[in-house]
Amino acid sequence: MSAIHFNTSNQTFRQLMGNGLSFRVPRFQRDYSWTQDEWDDLWQDIQGTLQGGEPAHYMGYLVLQTRDNKVFDVIDGQQRMTTLSLMVLAVLRAIQDLVDSNVEADNNRRRIEQLRSSYIGFLDPVTLVPQNKLTLNRNNDGYYKDYLVPLQKLPQRRLRASEHALRKSFEWFYKQVRDTYGKERSGASLAKFIDEVSDRLFFTVITVTDELNAFKVFETLNARGVRLSPTDLLKNYLFSVVHRDSTHTGEIETLERRWEAMVGRLGGESFPDFLRVHWNSRRKFVREADLFKTIRAETPTKARVFELIRDMEEDIDTYVALSNPEDALWSDDQRSYVRELRMFSVRQPWPALIAARRAFDLQGFTAFLKTCSVIAFRYNVIGSLATNEQERVYNSVALRIASKDILSPADAIRSLAPIYVPDQSFRQAFAEKVLPTTSSRNRHVARYILFSLERYLTGQEYDIDSPQYTLEHVLQENPDGNWPEFTDEQALESVYRLGNLTIMEAGQNRDLGNAGFDSKQQAYRQSPLEITKKIALENTEWNVERLAARQRWMANQATSIWKISQLG
Known part of the structure; x- marks a missing residue:
């Protein structure tokens, strides 16, 4: 980790938002998706902290990327930051209600202005065009900026699902704030709520300088049991390449549709794992730690991104089916061997199996699949041998199949000889x-x-x-x-x-x-x-x-x- 350029600090919500910096959800990151379950969990945590006298509530890791230490891309944590922003806006709406009812109108206007400048951003008094501290992604920022931040009447028709989620989140927090802190009809009480919350919510903020460092941070946190997903980071890189090289928006829309279709097709499977298996079925072996760096180096142009997408689409059905012996992709004979690999919890052959299914006919692939199952039983189940060499051999065979150095199933099977445990060793x-x-x-x-x-x-x-x-x-x-x-x-x-x-x-x-x-x-x-x-x-x-x-x-x-x- 010494070669990774990043800074780590614990910051309260006030420190994070009150420092004159701005935060930006990358253009192609996923849309806002929190639901009432997450809103309620956050609200209960906040109330438990405020009412129970706890000194602070930990909000988890926030991974930011910056090149100038002024504008920060939110690599991980955008759902939490967006939700907190909506909660602040809900408080502003509740104070604005008091202004509209002529309750301490001047004082409450000043409270709105102070809270807005501290946590939301600057609102031009003439045009009402905001200069926000937080910019959401391309699908959500328009609704956030044009309706939520200025506290305008919220449209409810012809919206994306994520825009509906933003509206519902704002309205849900508005109700909680009004019911809990608005009964006294006091702007001071509402402002005090935000003042206390901002000092008691804190994040561990990790700031990195580029995408590669961000990806390595994800790996390190995952290894320590903090489950973060680098999928959004990878998606943002690939989409930014296409956005930079594209002359019309149709390419981005096509890419997004195909990307989301693959993510949906994977279901519960890990997208990064699929990507690594796919990559190793066609190219020189890459370990998980080097995957993002390698993809970034080898997909510098729009053409290469779309080539990657096409290749992934070709392989995804086989990848998904390898996790499901009952998948319609398999014949009866194949299904039994897939079931065995799943029972053995052996995934090392997957790159070679995906390459073999692209290259061989039904009979040839079935023979290769059977061989992988037998090897798994001898090598992994009975032998309990180290998988490093096994993984290297399978990738070598996958690469030779993909490059047409191996043309027949029989040659592919013979190439697996280094990991076939000999009879005498297996018997013992x-x-x-x-x-x-x-x-x-x-x-x-x-x-x-x-x-x-x-x-x-x-x-x-x-x-x-x-x-x-x-x-x-x-x-x-x-x-x-x-x-x-x-x-x-x-x-x-x-x-x-x-x-x-x-x-x-x-x-x-x-x-x-x-x-x-x-x-x-x-x-x-x-x-x-x-x-x-x-x-x-x-x-x-x-x-x-x-x-x-x-x-x-x-x-x-x-x-x-x-x-x-x-x-x-």
């Missing part, structure tokens, strides 16, 4: 694998492994999520005196080994309770599942050695089940 890792089933993810993986073994032995298909079957620990998770074969230390080490796990019909499992192996053996012998029946038929007792022998047998079967013949 499987034979020693411990899978704590205290997490739902591990329980799901354990059922998947056991049902896969059953299918390999019998050819019978099972629904691994069926409540008809439950996961059974031969040695229970909390064994009692029925297991003298295991010391306490051995029991702790053995209970979550794969060799200690099997599948039982739900009713049988409940009936067994905490029974010892002799009782369990009788139930296992009657099981319709071959992997469970084998425990009873091949073991007269259950101890560390028999458990390990069973797991070695499972490892041998697994080496044949999760195998890609082209890779070994």
Whole structure:
């Protein structure tokens, strides 16, 4: 962080707005979107601070960007700053009501003038054209400047949704202010409210010098658990390039429509993550920390921005579908492999999969997808190997597919050999694998492994999520005196080994309770599942050695089940 040029300070709302500076929401940042839930939360926090005697209320981080230390772009915090401005305007409206009713008219006019100059800006007394401290984005500033700031009658028709939100926010705060502080018909009481609030609300203000530094601040705050999104910053950069190079507004409108369609298509998925996966499916590998810098360097013109948008539109359906095995994009065979990758929580293959889907036919892509699933099982689930090398290999293959250096699915599969765990290493890792089933993810993986073994032995298909079957620990998770074969230390080490796990019909499992192996053996012998029946038929007792022998047998079967013949 030492190379990043930024300043950090704690500032009250009075210090922020009363210093003669101006703040500007970047032209292409998102519109105002707060609703009554957020307004009410803010109001309750303010009332709790004022009535409860708390010295201050923390408003969070405010990220600003400036080149001259006079005008500051609001990179993060525009929703909060806009809402506070609307609250101040609501107070001005309430004081103006007193003026209109000839209640201390002269004094209240002076109060309005003082509050406006401190928190809102200068209003020309002849033209009523404001010079505002806060400028909103291109979709909201007109309504804010022409109607809200001058306290004009607010139009309610032919407005954008965000303009309706601005109006409703102003009207909501006006009602709260009037009901809470306007009963005394005192301008002094209303002005005192703003005076106290402005000193008790404070921000941590981070000021940076350019977009790249702002992006790095986002990354640092996110790493520390402060969830900010750099999407708006990236959007503003791309749109500013098009705005600078465009000769007509239609290009901006087209870009905005396509951008918003992609954001809507992603739903709950992270836009920056999609962008990184997309980028790495076509170009040299870029880590998240360098993504914004790289995009900024490689999209300096309008033509390159629209090329980026077209490429993103081509890839977004595959990206979204990789998170949803039930997506209509997938065939039945593909759906099972996507489901496995999701179950394994493995995303490293995504750039290569997106590149492969662009380049290969249905059969070829399915073969490549299956390979990625098998590698994920060997490398990630069983091997628990570091993902750095894996990510590098997948990106290398993606880049070679995108550049047409790899033309066939078979060549793409062979290129994944460096991350295909060899049989001997996989067999050894499987034979020693411990899978704590205290997490739902591990329980799901354990059922998947056991049902896969059953299918390999019998050819019978099972629904691994069926409540008809439950996961059974031969040695229970909390064994009692029925297991003298295991010391306490051995029991702790053995209970979550794969060799200690099997599948039982739900009713049988409940009936067994905490029974010892002799009782369990009788139930296992009657099981319709071959992997469970084998425990009873091949073991007269259950101890560390028999458990390990069973797991070695499972490892041998697994080496044949999760195998890609082209890779070994």
